[in-house]
Amino acid sequence: MDPRLVTAIIVVVGVPAVLVGYIWLTEQALRLLGQRLRPRLRPWLWLAPALAFLAVFLVYPTIGTFVRSLQNKAGTDFAGLDNYAWFFGNDSSLIALRNSLIWLVVLTAITVGIGLLVALFVDRVRYETVAKSVIFVPLAISMVAASVIWTFMYDYRTPPDPQVGTLNALLGTAGIAPVAWVQVSDFAFNTILLVIVMAWMWTGFAMVILSAALKGINPELLEAARVDGATEAQVFRRITLPLLAPTIAVVTTTMIITALKAFDIVYVMTSGNFDTQVVAFQMIRQLYDFGNPGRASAIAVILLLAIIPVMAINIRRFRAQEAIR
Amino acid sequence: MATVTFDHVTKKYGEVVAVDDFTLQIQDGEFMVFVGPSGCGKTTSLRMIAGLEDITTGTLAIGDKVVNDIPPKDRDIAMVFQSYALYPHMSVFDNLAFGLKLRKVDKKEIDRRVKEAAETIQLTNLLQRKPKELSGGQRQRVALGRAIVREPAVFLMDEPLSNLDAKLRVQTRAEIARLHQRLKTTIVYVTHDQVEAMTMGQRIAVMSQAKLQQVGPPQELYDHPANKFVAGFIGSPSMNFLPVELSGSGETAVLRTDGLQIPLPSHYRSAVGAVTGGRFVIGIRPEHLDVAPLSGPSTTVQARADVVEYLGNEELLHVEIAGTDVVAVVSADRRVRPDDVLTVHLPLDKMHLFDAETELNLPRSAA
Numbered sequence: 129m130d131p132r133l134v135t136a137i138i139v140v141v142g143v144p145a146v147l148v149g150y151i152w153l154t155e156q157a158l159r160l161l162g163q164r165l166r167p168r169l170r171p172w173l174w175l176a177p178a179l180a181f182l183a184v185f186l187v188y189p190t191i192g193t194f195v196r197s198l199q200n201k202a203g204t205d206f207a208g209l210d211n212y213a214w215f216f217g218n219d220s221s222l223i224a225l226r227n228s229l230i231w232l233v234v235l236t237a238i239t240v241g242i243g244l245l246v247a248l249f250v251d252r253v254r255y256e257t258v259a260k261s262v263i264f265v266p267l268a269i270s271m272v273a274a275s276v277i278w279t280f281m282y283d284y285r286t287p288p289d290p291q292v293g294t295l296n297a298l299l300g301t302a303g304i305a306p307v308a309w310v311q312v313s314d315f316a317f318n319t320i321l322l323v324i325v326m327a328w329m330w331t332g333f334a335m336v337i338l339s340a341a342l343k344g345i346n347p348e349l350l351e352a353a354r355v356d357g358a359t360e361a362q363v364f365r366r367i368t369l370p371l372l373a374p375t376i377a378v379v380t381t382t383m384i385i386t387a388l389k390a391f392d393i394v395y396v397m398t399s400g401n402f403d404t405q406v407v408a409f410q411m412i413r414q415l416y417d418f419g420n421p422g423r424a425s426a427i428a429v430i431l432l433l434a435i436i437p438v439m440a441i442n443i444r445r446f447r448a449q450e451a452i453r
Numbered sequence: 454m455a456t457v458t459f460d461h462v463t464k465k466y467g468e469v470v471a472v473d474d475f476t477l478q479i480q481d482g483e484f485m486v487f488v489g490p491s492g493c494g495k496t497t498s499l500r501m502i503a504g505l506e507d508i509t510t511g512t513l514a515i516g517d518k519v520v521n522d523i524p525p526k527d528r529d530i531a532m533v534f535q536s537y538a539l540y541p542h543m544s545v546f547d548n549l550a551f552g553l554k555l556r557k558v559d560k561k562e563i564d565r566r567v568k569e570a571a572e573t574i575q576l577t578n579l580l581q582r583k584p585k586e587l588s589g590g591q592r593q594r595v596a597l598g599r600a601i602v603r604e605p606a607v608f609l610m611d612e613p614l615s616n617l618d619a620k621l622r623v624q625t626r627a628e629i630a631r632l633h634q635r636l637k638t639t640i641v642y643v644t645h646d647q648v649e650a651m652t653m654g655q656r657i658a659v660m661s662q663a664k665l666q667q668v669g670p671p672q673e674l675y676d677h678p679a680n681k682f683v684a685g686f687i688g689s690p691s692m693n694f695l696p697v698e699l700s701g702s703g704e705t706a707v708l709r710t711d712g713l714q715i716p717l718p719s720h721y722r723s724a725v726g727a728v729t730g731g732r733f734v735i736g737i738r739p740e741h742l743d744v745a746p747l748s749g750p751s752t753t754v755q756a757r758a759d760v761v762e763y764l765g766n767e768e769l770l771h772v773e774i775a776g777t778d779v780v781a782v783v784s785a786d787r788r789v790r791p792d793d794v795l796t797v798h799l800p801l802d803k804m805h806l807f808d809a810e811t812e813l814n815l816p817r818s819a820a
Contacts, residue, residue, distance in 0.1 A: 356552035
């Protein structure tokens with residue numbers, strides 16, 4: 129038999145069998161224990177496999193990455209905080225850091241802002257489901273495919289070659305000279321163009337989540353506010369928006385995390401040239417192009433630390449929500 | 454304080470008519486109740502006063518100002534919603550103060566009015582709570598308070614008691630009535646519960662199938678229902694109806710149905726003459742039937758007790774008369790048992806007679 133088939137069978141049958149066997153064994157072992165100890169021990173025994181997986185695949189690599197970030201390129205010696213000092217001390221990294229910040233702010237602003245706007249508008253039209261589907265579809269496209277699509281959008285050919293890019297074709301019909309869009313690094317213009325690709329994909333996500341939350345608001349609340357003397361703008365600002373706040377927070381954190389993970393779009397559309405590199409991109413480049421796992425690990429740790437406060441706020445908000453539910 | 458005037462108001466949703474040619478003048482300071490079964494148009498009418506529904510045709514005026522095109526915020530009305538619609542992210546204080554803040558009332562004045570309203574509805578020690586931390590009854594009071602604090606020209610209440618348990622409902626009913634006596638502000642109150650309507654309203658507008666059926670004080674609706682619908686809707690248990698045919702004329706005219714002949718009361722003699730076809734429906738309230746002789750003119754019928762519902766002070770007797778289940782409310786010391794054969798006394802002076810075709814209550818002549 130093909131050894132790959134054997135492996136597949138072992139995985140499909142073996143893994144559940146091992147888990148069931150584990151549960152059976154622990155239950156047998158629990159019987160030997162006293163009445164008092166049993167209920168205390170049981171949850172931990174049931175949790176143990178999941179905790180073990182977390183330890184092996186999450187905790188251990190995290191610690192490993194942290195340790196590696198303190199070592200030199202070859203991993204032979206500890207180098208203190210040299211890798212961190214390097215990261216914050218060279219222009220390329222600082223531009224990446226700046227770009228990641230732009231990603232974070234612009235992507236979140238566009239997706240949440242436009243997502244909310246669209247959610248409010250589609251709520252009032254008859255063809256709501258169609259409109260929502262159309263806006264949501266880009267999320268189903270892979271990052272690479274989306275990048276390719278937008279490469280055509282921003283495409284630039286050196287004149288006199290004909291312009292096939294959508295934007296330059298449009299400029300051409302208006303008689304304006306073509307622009308090499310993704311090469312314009314003034315005011316991080318090209319980075320913002322890349323962010324727009326991601327925003328195109330994720331606005332639908334924000335819209336769907338916000339639209340669901342919007343429908344969860346009791347319409348009598350809005351009517352009560354109108355009767356109380358509120359204008360439509362006041363109803364939105366003082367009733368709708370505060371009630372949407374928890375959902376906006378969830379979408380915002382999701383978008384912040386997505387922004388910090390941005391890599392594919394940069395890789396496909398500019399390969400990090402023209403000052404469009406982002407932090408995650410620097411990490412990959414250090415690891416594979418420059419063979420420096422120490423520096424790559426340091427960048428990974430920096431990204432992790434950047435995400436922790438966002439997650440902490442998110443979790444705290446979630447708990448606060450649960451408390452008044 | 455203000456009057457509310459409906460002048461031939463119609464509301465359509467596409468082809469569906471929700472309120473049909475509604476004309477009604479609500480007096481300044483009046484407690485008006487809109488009552489009717491669900492889907493009769495009462496809530497739609499209330500929401501039109503609030504400005505939450507557009508008016509298809511006709512005019513609606515608050516005071517002497519036509520408000521058809523005036524948004525809710527400029528109508529000087531306050532509304533209590535069925536779901537209470539308290540702002541969940543605001544404390545009780547902020548819920549009460551919201552309308553005043555929007556109107557840019559002075560902060561000290563807001564403080565004073567909110568405290569005063571909180572005292573009226575006994576919520577002073579809950580002002581810092583969020584709606585989620587309140588019981589159903591307390592939320593209901595906050596909703597009332599939010600309306601009171603605004604000191605509007607008209608209060609609108611949309612089934613405000615329907616989410617309370619029976620005991621609390623009776624209590625709050627009295628509170629709202631007391632509130633009205635004190636504030637003397639026009640109240641328009643919507644309910645599907647005729648007991649609420651009868652106990653609270655100075656006048657009641659009974660609606661059914663998008664149409665106003667009758668409007669008047671509770672006593673008038675009870676004594677002189679305009680048609681069969683109002684007769685059956687007002688009063689509990691409901692009025693008994695027996696379809697009958699008229700035969701004979703003059704002194705000897707009788708209303709006849711299976712095994713039952715009722716002499717036509719003289720005060721209906723002129724009215725039945727105007728009805729062609731001779732088919733009528735008799736209406737008698739359960740509390741007007743008895744198993745003992747009545748003081749006024751009456752007739753009797755033999756009937757077997759089917760079900761007896763004992764209520765302590767009285768009994769609800771279900772008896773079968775001419776193939777129809779008829780309910781009689783009698784004193785509990787009659788001690789009727791199921792299957793007892795009874796002599797049921799029907800009062801002729803309190804009997805109503807409806808035209809079977811139009812379902813209108815026939816007018817009585819003085820003679």
